[in-house]
Amino acid sequence: MVDDEAIVRRLVCRVLEREGATVLEAEDGERGLRLVMEHAGALSLVITDLVMPVIDGFEVSEVLSIFLPDLPVLTMSGHATVPEAERRLTVIKKPFAISNLVDAVRAAKHRPRGPLPQEQRSRAQQLRRVTSALPAPALSPVQSTDLIAAAFELRRLRNQP
Numbered sequence: 001m002v003d004d005e006a007i008v009r010r011l012v013c014r015v016l017e018r019e020g021a022t023v024l025e026a027e028d029g030e031r032g033l034r035l036v037m038e039h040a041g042a043l044s045l046v047i048t049d050l051v052m053p054v055i056d057g058f059e060v061s062e063v064l065s066i067f068l069p070d071l072p073v074l075t076m077s078g079h080a081t082v083p084e085a086e087r088r089l090t091v092i093k094k095p096f097a098i099s100n101l102v103d104a105v106r107a108a109k110h111r112p113r114g115p116l117p118q119e120q121r122s123r124a125q126q127l128r129r130v131t132s133a134l135p136a137p138a139l140s141p142v143q144s145t146d147l148i149a150a151a152f153e154l155r156r157l158r159n160q161p
Contacts, residue, residue, distance in 0.1 A: 005049065008076070008094065012047065015098050016105065029055030033147040036064065036071075043071055045109055050077040050091075059151040061089055066124040067145055074108040123157050 006027070013023045024039060026032035029052045036046060046064060050057035061073045078094040090111055092104040127150050 005052075008049075012076075012101065015101055019102060019105075021105075028053040029057065029060045029151065030148055032060060033063065033151060036068070037147055040068060040071070045072050045074060045105060047074045047076065047105070050075050050079065055148070055151045055155075058089075059154050062120065062123070062154055063127070063147050063150045065120070066127055067147060067150065072108045072111060074104055123154060126157055127153055 009025060009027070013025055016023050024035045024043075026035050029048065031054075032046070032048060032052075033055060036043065046060070048057040048060045052060075057075050057077075061075055064071055064073050073090065075089050075091050076094055076096075077091050090104070090108045092101060096104075130150075130153050
């Protein structure tokens with residue numbers, strides 16, 4: 001049986017491929033971050049749902065904004081509102097028309113990335129300290145950082161009192 005998330009994911013992939021994009025597909029945030037680590041230099045955009053198994057879209061987006069700040073992220077959400085702390089996310093509301101998806105992708109690729117709010121800067125410093133290895137000369141910072149470990153550490157930091 002195919003679930004609704006899989007149907008939406010396949011539709012998004014087909015639309016983007018029809019628009020000429022090469023698409024890498026992942027069914028959850030952990031697999032998505034693994035693909036980012038494997039293909040970081042070749043990516044021009046990451047699209048994620050806010051509600052996903054294992055690692056959610058909020059965590060994916062924040063980890064990428066910290067470790068790959070020049071990589072645009074477009075998030076999809078079927079929820080009525082996005083929490084105030086996440087307003088810097090580029091969000092397309094589900095259900096959406098195909099033309100809205102194409103427009104949102106174009107806009108996300110050209111949206112300037114502003115500085116992280118103070119709370120996120122503080123978490124970013126903690127995440128870098130906890131998860132970043134000393135980069136080997138031949139490796140980029142993302143190749144020497146386990147983005148999945150960073151996402152789980154981010155969750156731990158968010159849940160601290």
